[in-house]
Amino acid sequence: MERKPAAAAALVVVVVVVLAAALFSVGEAAHPRRCVTSTYRRKHQASDDMPMDADVFAVPPGRNAPQQVHITLGDQTGTAMLVSWVTVEAEGNSTVLYGRAADRLDLAAEGTTTRYTFYNYTSGFIHHCTLTGLDHGTRYYYAMGFGDTVRTFWFTTPPPPGPGAPLRLGLIGDLGQTPDSNSTLTHYEQHPGDAVLFVGDLSYADKHPLHDNNRWDTWGRFSERSVAYQPWIWTAGNHEIDYAPEIGETVAFKPFSHRYPTPYRASDSSEPYWYSVKMGPAHIIVLSSYSAFGKYTPQWKWLEQELKRVDRETTPWLFISAHVPWYNSNNFHFMEGEPTRVQFEQMAVDARVDIVFAGHVHAYERSHRYSNIKYNITDGKCTPVADRRAPVYIVIGDGGNIEGLADELTWPQPAYSAFREYSYGHAVLDIKNHTHAHYAWYRNHDGNKVTADTTWFTNRYHMPNHDDSVYSNTAYV
Numbered sequence: 001m002e003r004k005p006a007a008a009a010a011l012v013v014v015v016v017v018v019l020a021a022a023l024f025s026v027g028e029a030a031h032p033r034r035c036v037t038s039t040y041r042r043k044h045q046a047s048d049d050m051p052m053d054a055d056v057f058a059v060p061p062g063r064n065a066p067q068q069v070h071i072t073l074g075d076q077t078g079t080a081m082l083v084s085w086v087t088v089e090a091e092g093n094s095t096v097l098y099g100r101a102a103d104r105l106d107l108a109a110e111g112t113t114t115r116y117t118f119y120n121y122t123s124g125f126i127h128h129c130t131l132t133g134l135d136h137g138t139r140y141y142y143a144m145g146f147g148d149t150v151r152t153f154w155f156t157t158p159p160p161p162g163p164g165a166p167l168r169l170g171l172i173g174d175l176g177q178t179p180d181s182n183s184t185l186t187h188y189e190q191h192p193g194d195a196v197l198f199v200g201d202l203s204y205a206d207k208h209p210l211h212d213n214n215r216w217d218t219w220g221r222f223s224e225r226s227v228a229y230q231p232w233i234w235t236a237g238n239h240e241i242d243y244a245p246e247i248g249e250t251v252a253f254k255p256f257s258h259r260y261p262t263p264y265r266a267s268d269s270s271e272p273y274w275y276s277v278k279m280g281p282a283h284i285i286v287l288s289s290y291s292a293f294g295k296y297t298p299q300w301k302w303l304e305q306e307l308k309r310v311d312r313e314t315t316p317w318l319f320i321s322a323h324v325p326w327y328n329s330n331n332f333h334f335m336e337g338e339p340t341r342v343q344f345e346q347m348a349v350d351a352r353v354d355i356v357f358a359g360h361v362h363a364y365e366r367s368h369r370y371s372n373i374k375y376n377i378t379d380g381k382c383t384p385v386a387d388r389r390a391p392v393y394i395v396i397g398d399g400g401n402i403e404g405l406a407d408e409l410t411w412p413q414p415a416y417s418a419f420r421e422y423s424y425g426h427a428v429l430d431i432k433n434h435t436h437a438h439y440a441w442y443r444n445h446d447g448n449k450v451t452a453d454t455t456w457f458t459n460r461y462h463m464p465n466h467d468d469s470v471y472s473n474t475a476y477v
């Protein structure tokens with residue numbers, strides 16, 4: 001009789017020890033990783049672009065008023081801001097006045113003007129002006145349109161590179177200009193970030209006859225309400241290529257490069273389509289899925305050098321943005337990212353990249369930390385495996401565009417896929433400090449903004465062995 005409690009206690013101890021061993025000693029297999037395919041299905045809706053006379057495309061009032069105002073960083077860290085806008089009636093004035101108060105624009109910068117033609121379309125006067133000498137983390141007001149109609153906007157520069165400051169990063173991709181695009185932007189504006197990392201495919205003008213470039217103009221007017229007030233970091237997508245030899249247009253990226261310049265020289269890049277920026281605690285590397293990326297090409301060489309320049313003590317968070325996903329379990333664009341994955345994945349794992357963002361697939365998907373870098377052509381082995389050194393892959397190509405949703409998943413859901421859903425929406429990454437970032441994906445739920453996938457990411461440099469898949473908290477209807 002006396003011995004029974006002792007025996008029970010011993011049994012409990014054994015069970016606890018065995019469980020603990022199971023949990024803590026087998027490493028990667030310790031935590032069961034959930035693979036969730038959301039059951040939410042949006043109501044069927046047409047994906048046509050908003051009509052040319054939609055309110056969001058209205059031309060601002062006033063003679064030759066600046067329109068399509070947008071900003072992006074003008075140098076690597078945001079002590080310069082690159083302001084762009086279009087005037088249609090006349091070239092007008094390319095000067096931007098700026099300062100710390102709307103009524104005290106005591107600084108001036110002189111811009112440049114460009115135009116381009118595309119088949120029988122001629123663009124308006126496209127102005128680009130870099131505001132320099134800015135302080136970090138500071139609100140500036142800026143105005144342009146002198147001599148005609150002056151318009152005034154404002155932005156806040158990013159915090160200086162450093163591990164301390166928090167950063168809130170909006171994540172939007174494949175936005176287009178449909179009613180769904182408008183919902184996505186509206187939902188993002190309800191709690192906007194400090195900047196948007198845009199993963200490619202802006203206007204989808206190329207879906208219209210002759211790549212109707214008026215649709216680049218409408219997209220510029222539609223997106224102005226956000227991108228005139230905070231920098232969007234641009235990634236080139238396939239709908240930016242605008243390669244149309246059938247109508248004599250053979251210069252890739254012509255409309256995009258005239259309208260959306262990037263600060264690529266500041267990161268020693270030779271082309272606008274791959275470059276890096278540093279905002280507060282984040283070092284963001286933008287790659288081009290549609291520029292040569294094989295070994296020894298300019299992009300490959302630049303990335304190799306750029307990864308050496310990353311300093312995780314100063315910028316603990318390291319991200320890559322590339323339009324085509326390396327991990328995607330949707331039938332749409334299935335395996336299109338394989339060449340880039342094969343070329344860059346080992347580099348990303350070695351560099352302990354925290355997250356790789358992509359778009360292209362018009363759906364949402366978040367991966368567990370997986371890698372597939374063991375491939376060896378002589379033994380043929382090639383299987384993605386759980387790997388805490390590896391990035392998380394996020395596909396956020398769900399802005400809401402004219403092509404509609406990518407609504408065919410592959411089955412079974414692969415083990416690397418943590419959450420997937422074909423809806424429209426956007427995400428926000430809230431970097432809290434050098435070790436933790438909170439992440440949330442917001443679905444456009446029949447017109448409403450609904451939090452549908454949230455998790456915490458721990459930093460791959462400062463907490464390299466931590467299994468952050470334990471935080472995954474998906475609320476799938």
Ligand SMILES: *[C@@H]1O[C@H](CO)[C@@H](O)[C@H](O)[C@H]1NC(C)=O
Binds near residue numbers: 120121
């Ligand atoms: C360009 O050509 C198309 C097709 O012929 C025509 O519909 C359109 O009006 C033309 N646009 C201009 C600006 O001439």
Ligand SMILES: *[C@@H]1O[C@H](CO)[C@@H](O)[C@H](O)[C@H]1NC(C)=O
Binds near residue numbers: 147
């Ligand atoms: C443009 O406007 C600014 C601000 O009013 C003025 O200083 C500058 O002289 C103007 N430039 C031209 C070319 O008119």
Ligand SMILES: *[C@@H]1O[C@H](CO)[C@@H](O)[C@H](O)[C@H]1NC(C)=O
Binds near residue numbers: 055183
């Ligand atoms: C777009 O959304 C805004 C709200 O953010 C609304 O005011 C506007 O009417 C919408 N336009 C269209 C064409 O849906």
Ligand SMILES: *[C@@H]1O[C@H](CO)[C@@H](O)[C@H](O)[C@H]1NC(C)=O
Binds near residue numbers: 376377378
């Ligand atoms: C490839 O794998 C085979 C079989 O495991 C091994 O014998 C060979 O050494 C590997 N080759 C390289 C270059 O690692």
Ligand SMILES: *[C@@H]1O[C@H](CO)[C@@H](O)[C@H](O)[C@H]1NC(C)=O
Binds near residue numbers: 436
């Ligand atoms: C970083 O942020 C996380 C989440 O807010 C918090 O739990 C943690 O204590 C913070 N770490 C430091 C060093 O402040």
Ligand SMILES: [Fe+2]
Binds near residue numbers: 174237323
């Ligand atoms: Fe795309």
